[in-house]
Amino acid sequence: MTGRQLKIWGIAFQGIVAREVLRFIHQRERFLGALVRPLVWLFVFAAGFRAALGIAIIPPYETYIPYEVYIVPGLIGMIQLFNGMQGSLSMVYDREMGSMRILLTSPLPRAFLLVARLLGGVVVSILQVAAFLLIVRLYGIDLPAWAPLTVLPALLLNGLMLGALGMVLASTIRQLENFAGVMNFVVFPLFFLSSALYPLYRMEEAGPLLWWLCSLNPFTHGVELIRFALYGRIDGLALAVVAGSTLLFAALAVRGYSPARGMGSRAPSAAG
Numbered sequence: 001m002t003g004r005q006l007k008i009w010g011i012a013f014q015g016i017v018a019r020e021v022l023r024f025i026h027q028r029e030r031f032l033g034a035l036v037r038p039l040v041w042l043f044v045f046a047a048g049f050r051a052a053l054g055i056a057i058i059p060p061y062e063t064y065i066p067y068e069v070y071i072v073p074g075l076i077g078m079i080q081l082f083n084g085m086q087g088s089l090s091m092v093y094d095r096e097m098g099s100m101r102i103l104l105t106s107p108l109p110r111a112f113l114l115v116a117r118l119l120g121g122v123v124v125s126i127l128q129v130a131a132f133l134l135i136v137r138l139y140g141i142d143l144p145a146w147a148p149l150t151v152l153p154a155l156l157l158n159g160l161m162l163g164a165l166g167m168v169l170a171s172t173i174r175q176l177e178n179f180a181g182v183m184n185f186v187v188f189p190l191f192f193l194s195s196a197l198y199p200l201y202r203m204e205e206a207g208p209l210l211w212w213l214c215s216l217n218p219f220t221h222g223v224e225l226i227r228f229a230l231y232g233r234i235d236g237l238a239l240a241v242v243a244g245s246t247l248l249f250a251a252l253a254v255r256g257y258s259p260a261r262g263m264g265s266r267a268p269s270a271a272g
Helices: 003-026 028-052 067-097 099-104 110-139 152-172 176-184 187-192 200-206 208-216 218-230 236-256 259-264
Strands: none
Touching (some): 003 028, 003 110, 028 067, 028 110, 067 110, 067 152, 067 187, 067 218, 110 152, 152 176, 152 218, 152 236, 176 187, 200 208, 208 218, 218 236
């Protein structure tokens, strides 16, 4: 690859990422909505669960912790989960308007274009998480001073996994009107069947089937990756599952937007 080609790829990458960030900046309602959901759980639900739900000493924690401390990684995961699904909605909308087709028919490799779009969404999710962590610190929840730095690689990988999953869903949704129904069958099971709100040992106490479902959920491992990273530690199993899931979802997304499959475009109507 020549230097001129690398420069073209770099310009295209910067343009795609900048477009996603600028779109987010200009949509203030999206930013507020991304913060309202986790803050409601933090300020309202956590206060009610604090007395009823005790958290035993489990890694990465070295002492008993308040419930608010436990759910912070889960709420960070919630922000990235909803951002990934918002990204898939954006792709469905762009496909309906035609801009997605224009992007995918450019001379650059399709996989590169999708990865650039994916990374743009991850950058947006990290900005949302940064704002949430600032509010968490002002609220008085004790996190390590270096947590924003150590958690960054976990946010990047988890954001890639959830964004790639959103792309897979976007490639299968034929009409914008069908988006809400599909999301209800994806977002809520992923979030509630995870360790975001309750430790896995609590799920095991409730029943082996529930624990099994939570253990197989890739979002569970994304939350645990973030949880350990906040304290400067690595969960090897979570890292392997999230990395493997990211590669799988990315491959499915590239296949879903392949020219042979019509770039995930809407099937022609009977009238056409």
